[in-house]
Amino acid sequence: MSDFEFMFALFGLLLGLSIAELLSGLARAIEERLGSRRGFRLGWLTPLLAAFVLLDLLSFWGAAWLTRDLVRVSGESLMLVTAFASAYYMAARLVFPRDVDAIERLDEHFFRIRRIVIGILFVLLIVQMTWYASLPELAPRLVRPLSLSLTCLLGVLMILAAFLPRGRLLTLVMAALVGRYVISYLVF
Numbered sequence: 001m002s003d004f005e006f007m008f009a010l011f012g013l014l015l016g017l018s019i020a021e022l023l024s025g026l027a028r029a030i031e032e033r034l035g036s037r038r039g040f041r042l043g044w045l046t047p048l049l050a051a052f053v054l055l056d057l058l059s060f061w062g063a064a065w066l067t068r069d070l071v072r073v074s075g076e077s078l079m080l081v082t083a084f085a086s087a088y089y090m091a092a093r094l095v096f097p098r099d100v101d102a103i104e105r106l107d108e109h110f111f112r113i114r115r116i117v118i119g120i121l122f123v124l125l126i127v128q129m130t131w132y133a134s135l136p137e138l139a140p141r142l143v144r145p146l147s148l149s150l151t152c153l154l155g156v157l158m159i160l161a162a163f164l165p166r167g168r169l170l171t172l173v174m175a176a177l178v179g180r181y182v183i184s185y186l187v188f
Contacts, residue, residue, distance in 0.1 A: 004068040007081055014085035015061055018092035022050050025096025032100040040100075043107035048174035049117060050095045052161075055181035056121055057088050060128065070135060084124065091120040111166070118162040125155065146188070153180060 026047070032040050071077065094113045096106075103109055129151065132138040141147055157177045164170040 002068075003073045004071045006073050007071050007077060008064065008068075010078070011064065011081050011085050012061075014082070014089055015057060018057055018085070018089045019054065021089065021092040022054050022095060026050055028100045029096055029106055039104055041105045041107070043105055043110070044171050045110040045114075045174055046096065046106040048171070048178055049110060049114065052174065052177045052181070053088075053092055053095055053117065053121065055178060055185075057092065059181060059184075060088070060124070063128070066138065067135075070137060084127070087120050087124055091117045115162045118158050122155070122158050122162070125151075125158070150180070150184060 029042055029046070033042050094117050097103060097109045100106075129142065132142055142151070154177075157173055157180065160173045161170065161177060164173060
């Protein structure tokens with residue numbers, strides 16, 4: 001077993017749990033919407049946030065493959081991988097409320113947690129880019145025009161999503177966050 005395989009087992013477990021949290025939260029919300037209670041509204045913002053967190057998580061999972069030859073098992077690397085993947089789990093867990101039937105509109109939950117969730121992902125982005133920049137094998141990839149512009153676009157959209165007031169522009173920004181990943185996956 002290589003160092004990467006050993007580390008990825010832990011990392012994959014935590015990221016897999018993050019995906020399961022997102023999907024179970026979505027399923028609870030859909031069950032509530034289809035249930036007998038009138039007036040519950042899914043809205044757009046929380047499902048878009050869930051899609052963004054999922055795509056961001058998948059992006060990091062894929063990016064881990066780029067570092068497969070650079071990963072070494074140590075106490076420090078185990079703690080860092082656990083902290084990083086745990087932050088993803090925390091963000092994923094917060095996207096949907098545990099008690100869906102206690103709220104009328106899922107978008108209200110979005111406004112309670114958006115800065116925390118997006119803030120966690122923003123910090124993870126900064127940490128990830130800083131680590132990549134410290135590696136001579138990966139640093140040149142960060143400054144390629146396409147890579148740099150996509151990363152800057154991601155950062156700007158995340159900041160906007162965290163701080164824009166309620167309204168259509170916020171929904172468009174959330175859709176743009178999702179769209180940025182979808183286009184990146186399909187085109188690049």
